[in-house]
Structures are given as structure tokens and as C-alpha cells.
Amino acid sequence: MSALFGNPLLCYQLAALTLLALGLLGFCLRRTLVGMLISVELMLNGAGLSIVAATQLSPATAENATQAGLGQLGALLIMGLAAAEATLVLAIVLVLAKRFGTSSSDVVAELKG
Template identity: 55%
Template sequence: MLSTYQWVAIAMFGIGLFGVMYRRSLVGMLIGVELMLNGAGLSIMAAAQFTETNGALAQLSTLLVMGLAAAETTLVLAILLIVDKRFGHVESDNISLLRG
């Protein structure tokens, strides 16, 4: 049963990575990253719930991933606002300047 959940997690990771590469706007890329992080959390959780591993460790790891995802999203929102103010759009193709 563990492998079933791992397949779902791999599918989510693949879809997320495709989204990050394919999307042009930074918001769309952020959605892709969220999908990938969710796949990782699912995989961690399944790895402990179906084996002899300490279950508390996996549940806390998944919570940790969620916390990091929340922090990451907050920072990305700030970056999006700055990029939008400076460039007038949030599409990744034309943002190639890394100057302060």
C-alpha cells in the first residue's frame, strides 16, 4: 500500500514541476511549487504510516513541510508585489535584471 501513495506523490511532483517550467506568470509557478511540496509531504507521511518507522516523526515532518511552505508563500507574495511594482507585470520571461 505504501507504493500506491508513493505513486500519487510522484505524480503530484511531476505535475508540479511541469507547472513551474510551463507557467509564464510567477503566480502560476508558485502554484506549481505548492503542488510539489504537497507531493513531498504525502510521500513522507505514507513512508511512516505504512512501515515500522516512528509515526510521530513523519507527522511532525509533514507539519514542518507545511510550515516551510507557509513561510515560502509569504516571501513569494512580497517578491511578487515588488516585481509587479517595478516591472508592471509578473511574467518571468522579461524579468532578467538582478540589480538593486
């Protein structure tokens, strides 16, 4: 346990990995489209955490501001993309719910062979 705490970068990356694993698990388990969207948000958070940890805690960033800013701005762009994605998914779920009367991914399977 103390060896694990000795490397902060490893701790943060493992936390990000936990988010990724939980998101993947939920994405496979959930049956409603909104539940799947929640899982995708978990995974996107993991990505942001990993990027910020990699730049904030890497040895090279102390003297290079451009590189250090890249991580924080990258996380900001991920948040923007997540907001755009959530808006579009909301609109798509609404159209699907109007057409099929449900937002369950088992019912909305017209392309299934």
C-alpha cells in the same frame, strides 16, 4: 491493477510522484511568477504525502511511536515552510509587479546575458 492495489505504500508513493511530476511540468511551463508558485505548492504537497505514507505504512512504526510521529511532524514542518515561502513570494511578487509593471518571468529577466 490488483497487484498494484496489493501494496498500499506503493499506491500512495505513486500518487506523491504524480504530484511531483505535475509540479515540475507546471514550473517549466508557467510564465507568471504566481503560476510557478502554484506549481511549487503542488510539489511540496507531494513531498508531504510521501513522508507521511512512508512512516504511517512502514512495518517498523507500529511499536515505535517516536518514529511514527516523525512523519506526521515532518509533514507539519513542510506545511509551515510552505506558508513561510508563500508569504515571502507574495511580497517579492508585489515588489516586482510595482517595479516592472508585470509578474511575467520573461519580462523580469535583467540578469539574462
